[in-house]
Each structure stands twice: as C-alpha cells, then as structure tokens.
Amino acid sequence: MWLTVEEEFISAGVNAYALGCTDEGLRKELVDMKESGVEIEGIQSYGGTTSLKSKIASEEVEECILWLSIIFITILCTPQPTIVRWSSTPPVSDEERLKWKGFCALIANAYYVRGMAWLPVKTLQLEQMAVVGHAEEPSVVASRMRLVFSTLEVVSPQWPRV
Template identity: 35%
Template structure:
C-alpha cells in the first residue's frame, strides 16, 4: 500500500492526469494488472491530495486537472467524509457502513464492505504520508 501510494503521489507531483495515466497503462504491456482498478485507486489518492486542507504536496503542472469531473463527483463525498474525520475529529478510521452508504448513494450500487474498506485504507494511507497525525505502529 505504501509503495502504491508513494508512486501515485509522485505521479500527481509530476503533473500526470487521469487521461495520461490511462494512456501510459494502455501502451504498457502489463497483462496481470486490472488497468481500470489501478487507475481508480490512483485517482482516489489524487482526490485526497486535492481536497486535503493542508497542501503539503505540490503539483508542478501548470495545466490539466488531475482527475475528470466525473471521477471527482463519484469520489468527492467519500474522501470528504474521511478528511473531515481525520482533520477535524482526529479519527484514525471511519465506519465502513457509512462510507458504503455514501458510495451507494452516488453510484447507485452496493459495494462490498471489504472493497469500501480498501478505498478507506488508501485514503488514510495517503493522509498518513502527507499529513501524519498518529504515531506509526
């Protein structure tokens, strides 16, 4: 998780966008990788960086937004709930059932709790790297 998050943050800093990552993955011959899932995880990291109140990561691109409006709309509420819990309430975890309701309301389909927990873990991992508030265990 740490390696993936670090790489996603580096791509964000270097100015990659959702479309450029999609093109790079399409041109690479990575057969064992689910490209859509990898791109979605990358976008969730980027949305976390975009919405975080403390801007500790600098994006060096002068043009192009990191994620499409459609992706941002799908995941803004989910990430915002975790950001609020992390920065305002100092919660190290957010209830999965509430996050599941948020995703269900936006997408119209019910995701598996383990999938929702993985996305939450990804957001918290990103926050821990860029704005640590809790001791590492």
C-alpha cells in the same frame, strides 16, 4: 526500512500527482503497455519469495487508475498546501472526481477534524449509494478507506510513527 506494496503504490501516486500526471494520461500509458504485450515483474510470497512475470490485464489497468484517482482526490481534500502540483491540469476527470470526492472528503474530515483513523463502512456505502446508485462490498469499501487514510498519513501525518 522496507515499504509495503501499498506504501510504495501511495508514494508513487503522490509523486505522480506532484509531477502533474492525470488519471487519463496514466490510463493511456498503462493501456499502451498492455497492448504492446510487455510483461511486468511481480513478487509473491508463499513461504518464500517468487518472482513472476505476467502481462497486464484490462481490469488491472482500470483498478490501478481508480486507486490512483482516489489518491489524487484524497490529496485534493487536504488543507492546502500539502503537495505542490507542477501542472494546472486537473489530476482527475470530472466524472471520477464527482464519484469519489464525497467518499474521500468524509474520510479526510474524520482524519483532520475528529482525529479518526477509521469510519464505519456503512457510512461510506451510503455515500456511494447517494452518488453512484450502488454500494460496493464491505471488504472493497474498507480497502478503499484504508487507501485514503494511508494516503493522508503520507501527505499529512497527524500522529507520531510507531
């Protein structure tokens, strides 16, 4: 079975959480890789498969760490124990946890309590407004919501796989 890039990323994030990684530790690793000039290999498909090598950009590091933080916080919002963590160190900084816990908790509540697989984007934008004072674009919010729901499906499946 072929996994999508998103499924592979979530799987890697869940493993990183279980192994005791933190957002700050992973940020340091990625920044060190970026500064060393290492090239990463990516695959893009435009009617065929093309392998590309590129350097890591600073904005990619920050977005990657944000997505990993959302995965970690989502796991924290699951009924215990879904994933055993091999470290007592908190997986995310207090700042990131405060920014994203409500967002992830709203989605986890919809998932576990109401059996939903989607929430209105406006509801999540209102959560962002209340916590950080601004809301992201609807497409970005929807993408982050999909990440949370997909993470929940990996760590605590509620429905049979089709």
